[in-house]
Amino acid sequence: MFVLVVDKNRKPLNPCHPARARKFLKSGRAAVLRRYPFTIMLKNVEEKPNSVYQEYRLKLDPGSRTTGIAILKNEKIIWAAELNHRGYSIKKSLESRRILRQGRRNRHTRYRKPRFDNRKRPDGWLAPSLQHRVLTTRTWVNRLMRFCPISAISMELVRFDTQLMQNPEISGTEYQQGELVGYEVRQYLLTKWGRQCVYCGKEGVPLEVEHIHPKSKGGSNRVSNLTLSCVKCNQRKGNKPIEEFLKKKPDLLAQILGQVKRPLKDAAAVNSTRWALYRALSETGLPVETGTGGRTKFNRTRQEFPKTHWLDAACVGKSTPDKLQVLIDKPLTITSTGHGTRQMCRTDKYGFPVRYVPRNKFVKGFQTGDIVKAIVTKGKKIGAYIGRVAVRTTGSFNVSTVNALVQGINHKYCSHVHGKDGYRYSF
Numbered sequence: 001m002f003v004l005v006v007d008k009n010r011k012p013l014n015p016c017h018p019a020r021a022r023k024f025l026k027s028g029r030a031a032v033l034r035r036y037p038f039t040i041m042l043k044n045v046e047e048k049p050n051s052v053y054q055e056y057r058l059k060l061d062p063g064s065r066t067t068g069i070a071i072l073k074n075e076k077i078i079w080a081a082e083l084n085h086r087g088y089s090i091k092k093s094l095e096s097r098r099i100l101r102q103g104r105r106n107r108h109t110r111y112r113k114p115r116f117d118n119r120k121r122p123d124g125w126l127a128p129s130l131q132h133r134v135l136t137t138r139t140w141v142n143r144l145m146r147f148c149p150i151s152a153i154s155m156e157l158v159r160f161d162t163q164l165m166q167n168p169e170i171s172g173t174e175y176q177q178g179e180l181v182g183y184e185v186r187q188y189l190l191t192k193w194g195r196q197c198v199y200c201g202k203e204g205v206p207l208e209v210e211h212i213h214p215k216s217k218g219g220s221n222r223v224s225n226l227t228l229s230c231v232k233c234n235q236r237k238g239n240k241p242i243e244e245f246l247k248k249k250p251d252l253l254a255q256i257l258g259q260v261k262r263p264l265k266d267a268a269a270v271n272s273t274r275w276a277l278y279r280a281l282s283e284t285g286l287p288v289e290t291g292t293g294g295r296t297k298f299n300r301t302r303q304e305f306p307k308t309h310w311l312d313a314a315c316v317g318k319s320t321p322d323k324l325q326v327l328i329d330k331p332l333t334i335t336s337t338g339h340g341t342r343q344m345c346r347t348d349k350y351g352f353p354v355r356y357v358p359r360n361k362f363v364k365g366f367q368t369g370d371i372v373k374a375i376v377t378k379g380k381k382i383g384a385y386i387g388r389v390a391v392r393t394t395g396s397f398n399v400s401t402v403n404a405l406v407q408g409i410n411h412k413y414c415s416h417v418h419g420k421d422g423y424r425y426s427f
Contacts (some may be wrong), residue, residue, distance in 0.1 A: 068309030
């Protein structure tokens with residue numbers, strides 16, 4: 001993965017190869033500005049008016065749970081990340097708060113006048129769990145723009161083309177002609193049915209689009225009548241009704257018929273936030289290219305790439321080159337963790353307070369969530385530890401590493417690596 005570079009005035013420069021960045025750091029010509037994303041600052045170089053900058057395109061594959069991010073330099077993928085959202089945890093927290101508030105209102109407490117006039121929602125309002133996906137994606141777009149001279153943005157705007165799903169013979173637009181026809185329906189079915197045969201459960205085998213109610217007996221091509229099956233199960237079923245084919249498997253029959261009418265929560269979340277995200281990206285002032293999920297899959301299949309979020313992001317839109325060159329091994333995994341809670345005390349499983357949270361978040365210059373490096377030189381815990389710290393007012397911290405939790409490390413052994421910013425990073 002290439003290293004992001006800025007000058008001494010923090011203006012973005014062209015990203016460089018890790019070997020070159022290592023030479024800059026060893027010679028003292030550069031210093032580490034940020035660990036995540038890894039960015040260096042050149043000490044004696046500043047932006048020149050006639051500097052030659054290359055074209056860098058930021059590509060996004062928005063998802064309900066994970067958003068893929070990739071930076072392309074012409075046909076080369078030089079930087080990539082996968083941003084994990086916490087929309088569903090926000091939804092659970094809101095539901096928990098709602099239950100607690102309902103309990104308080106039902107108890108014999110002081111009378112509170114009903115408030116109905118302040119319940120109006122502005123135009124374009126999104127639920128907090130949905131707004132979180134837009135805000136975190138916009139945050140990382142703005143962050144990458146500060147460290148890389150990005151000139152254009154591409155995003156997957158439409159996951160599923162509903163017109164093409166309802167009428168596969170539709171025509172009139174360029175991307176639905178030729179080889180790309182049918183990719184929208186297949187992408188929808190792969191997502192809905194878990195990329196496996198619904199009859200035998202096999203994965204990693206060629207799958208065919210199968211009519212639940214046979215077409216020869218009046219079945220339609222509507223997406224609600226389509227599913228996926230392997231070649232063997234498709235031939236065994238033939239033109240039999242699904243009730244006859246699965247008469248010896250009533251549990252599987254009930255599961256399939258229930259899945260047919262079950263809505264896609266993830267798809268609904270993406271469709272609800274796509275235009276809000278598009279407007280947020282347009283506010284950056286850069287040209288924003290849009291593409292469909294079918295085109296993304298078509299480009300990825302043509303490149304023979306595996307199914308991953310960051311490779312899907314690299315294949316978004318018409319601007320995708322015919323042949324992409326991948327210059328990274330692993331993407332940066334960014335997990336949204338939030339900035340803690342405003343809860344004044346912690347409770348046990350029965351709801352009774354057990355301990356209170358100190359008002360001051362900083363202890364000896366550290367706060368819970370910072371990434372630190374602890375080098376212990378004496379005692380029972382001799383060694384070097386890198387991980388997230390949980391502070392205590394006594395100055396004895398806990399460091400959570402990749403392998404284990406190390407307790408009781410004195411603050412004198414700790415040094416900052418990366419400050420708390422509401423995200424967890426890994427490779």
